[in-house]
Amino acid sequence: MNNEYIVPAKTRIGHIHLKVSDLERSLKFYCGLLGFQLTARYGAQAAFISAGGYHHHIGLNTWHSKGMAPAPENGVGLYHTAILYPTRKDLAILLERLQKERYMLTGASDHGVSEAIYLDDPDGNGVELYWDRPKEEWLYKADGAIEMFTRPLDLAGLLTELA
Numbered sequence: 001m002n003n004e005y006i007v008p009a010k011t012r013i014g015h016i017h018l019k020v021s022d023l024e025r026s027l028k029f030y031c032g033l034l035g036f037q038l039t040a041r042y043g044a045q046a047a048f049i050s051a052g053g054y055h056h057h058i059g060l061n062t063w064h065s066k067g068m069a070p071a072p073e074n075g076v077g078l079y080h081t082a083i084l085y086p087t088r089k090d091l092a093i094l095l096e097r098l099q100k101e102r103y104m105l106t107g108a109s110d111h112g113v114s115e116a117i118y119l120d121d122p123d124g125n126g127v128e129l130y131w132d133r134p135k136e137e138w139l140y141k142a143d144g145a146i147e148m149f150t151r152p153l154d155l156a157g158l159l160t161e162l163a
Contacts, residue, residue, distance in 0.1 A: 016081050017059035018125055021068045023047060025122045026060045033101060034094065070124030080118070080126030091115060091131045092161035108153035113138050113146060115153055
């Protein structure tokens with residue numbers, strides 16, 4: 001394999017497109033609960049949503065999945081969609097919204113470089129809500145590799161951002 005090309009540092013993942021079984025239920029989750037905005041809709045089969053007026057960060061469609069059961073957990077496919085929030089306070093706001101709605105979390109972790117909350121959308125697709133610590137706060141190993149780990153996230157401590 002040719003290792004001469006390196007992806008430019010400013011490259012970003014543009015959007016994801018999810019197959020869902022019920023478009024309205026998915027819109028209620030992604031727009032109603034998580035706060036994304038609807039930017040375009042194609043009848044009852046597809047919708048595009050975003051943060052900040054971008055054309056779309058997430059596409060949702062029922063073209064091949066209307067009324068279908070979630071994909072099996074033990075199979076190939078998307079593990080989770082990670083949604084990066086700009087500040088720790090933004091993550092705390094989402095945690096508070098989830099708690100008020102009694103929405104079940106599947107996990108919450110401190111990874112050293114980031115803090116993350118995990119949950120599943122209504123179709124069982126994994127969702128990670130997280131914020132990155134400033135790069136200056138990251139820890140590095142002796143060989144220069146980033147020191148990442150998985151430790152329990154202090155949810156009560158996260159909520160102090162709202163005080």
